[in-house]
Amino acid sequence: MPAHQIVSREEWLTARKALLIKEKEATRARDRLNAERMALPWVKVDKAYLFDTPNGRCTLAELFEGRSQLIVYHFMLGPDWDAGCTGCSFLADHLDGALAHLNHHDVTLTAVSRAPLAKIEAYKARMGWRFPWVSAFGSDFNFDYHVSFSREDLAGEEIVYNFTSLPSAQGHDELPGLSAFYRDEQGEVFHTYSSYARGPEELIGTLMILDRAPKGRNEASTMDFVRRHDEYEDKPAAHGCCG
Known part of the structure; x- marks a missing residue:
């Protein structure tokens, strides 16, 4: 994963607000798409x-x-x-x-x-x-x-x-x-x-969460990291630091 530029909080906020404009555009586009989906003939x-x-x-x-x-x-x-x-x-x-x-x-x-x-x-x-x-x-x-x-x-x-x-x-x-x-x-x-x-x-909420994580989906091909949930070798501990 390429190294990210390290900036001040003020510079980060400027970049984040610019991205927020595009996120809002995507949300409105999704709303329009949902309306068109519901308008499909049956x-x-x-x-x-x-x-x-x-x-x-x-x-x-x-x-x-x-x-x-x-x-x-x-x-x-x-x-x-x-x-x-x-x-x-x-x-x-x-x-x-x-x-x-x-x-x-x-x-x-x-x-x-x-x-x-x-x-x-x-x-x-x-x-x-x-x-x-x-x-x-x-x-x-x-x-x-x-x-x-x-x-x-x-x-x-x-x-x-x-x-x-x-x-x-x-x-x-x-x-x-x-x-x-x-x-x-x-x-x-x-x-x-x-x-x-x-x-x-x-429908896959895990992917939506990963899309907001620092490394994103971190995959070489679509969902190459996925296993059935009982097949992961590194299963999480029963109690974390807050457990």
Whole structure:
């Protein structure tokens, strides 16, 4: 990491105020982007999807759990995988604390993977998570929302991911994403939004904190420092200096 210039408090304050102007511009730009996101047209979901849950098989409409809004995190855990994706696990570590706030605000959040439910439940227990997580095993759901790819897909020349065509060599059987749905009073479900690749990154609060740390993310490639939370060798001590 390059050495930083050491300046007086007055010089630092001048530089910080200049950056603050740009931060405020970025905040206002984000507000405008959020408004455009909410103004997107919707698509009615006519296809019937079934999911395996701890309470039995459920339709997409039933995943809302009586609320009008549903956020689905497409968690990378394929039928033949031994463990969930490290990056998806990193994001998932931030979900449990949001559940009460989302539910109170008429939003249900659930993860969806193609792995069988038993494999999902075992990995969820290992990680100590509480958020809902259901299986789309045997369903077209993940394929239709372009986060799962068959051997035939990957044997072709291109796949469609993040709303663009990519060489199939850059693909994977499972890729990450997030989708949003709305359920009206008649029980009709509408697809309102999807985001892929680094799109859901703002859900990862750790990255937002690192962006404000002196060394930032301190990575050679995207999230190369991340491990599953039970795989770090240098786990923090139970009590710090203030414990």
